[in-house]
Amino acid sequence: MVFLFLFINFFGICYSETEPYSKLENDIAKNLRCLICQGQSIYDSNSEFALSMRIYIKDQIDRGHSKDQIYNMLVKKYGQWIVYDPGYSKKTFLLWFIPILFFLLGGAIIYLRIYKSKKI
Amino acid sequence: MFKDKIYSPEFKDGKTTYLVDFSLPELYSANEIKLSEVIENKDFSIINIWASWCVPCREENDLLKSLSSLSSLQIIGINYKDRKKNSIKFLNDYGNPFKYNLVDKDGTESINLGAYGVPETFLVNKNRKILIKIIGPINDKDVKKIREIVND
Numbered sequence: 001m002v003f004l005f006l007f008i009n010f011f012g013i014c015y016s017e018t019e020p021y022s023k024l025e026n027d028i029a030k031n032l033r034c035l036i037c038q039g040q041s042i043y044d045s046n047s048e049f050a051l052s053m054r055i056y057i058k059d060q061i062d063r064g065h066s067k068d069q070i071y072n073m074l075v076k077k078y079g080q081w082i083v084y085d086p087g088y089s090k091k092t093f094l095l096w097f098i099p100i101l102f103f104l105l106g107g108a109i110i111y112l113r114i115y116k117s118k119k120i
Numbered sequence: 121m122f123k124d125k126i127y128s129p130e131f132k133d134g135k136t137t138y139l140v141d142f143s144l145p146e147l148y149s150a151n152e153i154k155l156s157e158v159i160e161n162k163d164f165s166i167i168n169i170w171a172s173w174c175v176p177c178r179e180e181n182d183l184l185k186s187l188s189s190l191s192s193l194q195i196i197g198i199n200y201k202d203r204k205k206n207s208i209k210f211l212n213d214y215g216n217p218f219k220y221n222l223v224d225k226d227g228t229e230s231i232n233l234g235a236y237g238v239p240e241t242f243l244v245n246k247n248r249k250i251l252i253k254i255i256g257p258i259n260d261k262d263v264k265k266i267r268e269i270v271n272d
Contacts, residue, residue, distance in 0.1 A: 035236055036236050036237055048201055048227060048237060049227075049231075049236060049237050051227070052201070052226060052227030052228055052230065052231050053231055055226050055227070055228050056228045056231045056232070059228060077231070077232075077233075077234035078234055
């Protein structure tokens with residue numbers, strides 16, 4: 001029993017120390033696409049690119065850069081493709097705008113039909 | 121399919137893109153070398169990111185050597201995530217086209233350059249303006265293009 005207790009504690013400590021990244025670092029890594037892997041984020045990937053990127057993220061945090069500043073820096077270097085969440089810009093304007101437009105258009109059509117049917 | 125997603129900064133809206141600047145230790149001497157100071161010395165510079173463990177880099181090496189004879193061009197290597205012993209062996213075995221070799225041990229300065237990995241090649245002028253960026257090994261066509269630009 002004592003042995004089992006020690007055993008669990010030992011591995012508990014081991015695992016608690018294997019997380020080398022802070023929460024902020026992980027959050028940023030989850031929002032970045034690993035450009036050389038297929039369908040993986042920097043957080044998921046163990047490629048050389050992703051590992052370097054994690055060190056880069058840590059460096060930038062240590063230098064006092066905010067999350068958004070880091071995203072902006074990387075978008076400047078690698079293009080919009082590196083972030084999973086495309087921000088508002090001239091190029092992504094339609095991407096954000098079209099769903100809203102369709103929603104309003106659909107609403108308008110439904111409204112007009114109900115309005116018309118009530119009138120009759 | 122995948123090619124369209126590769127971002128090449130130099131052709132974006134005619135905007136000019138400049139290479140970032142940083143200092144890295146040299147492979148043999150371990151002296152810190154500032155990239156901009158080295159680039160200033162020649163009209164054109166090729167920045168080639170390579171590693172001894174990178175197989176396409178071996179094939180690319182011959183093409184780089186053929187370019188290293190051009191008088192207005194210098195080739196600066198960035199040794200990416202490599203061991204000193206292996207990189208020196210690579211240069212002894214395959215030849216050394218590089219005037220300087222800067223060691224990027226953890227790959228962060230390559231990220232700073234906007235690189236994907238090895239091999240990757242930039243052609244820049246004196247003012248660090250990026251003229252060509254090649255992701256992956258360079259081929260004969262690229263060499264021809266570089267020769268045309270350099271001889272202008």
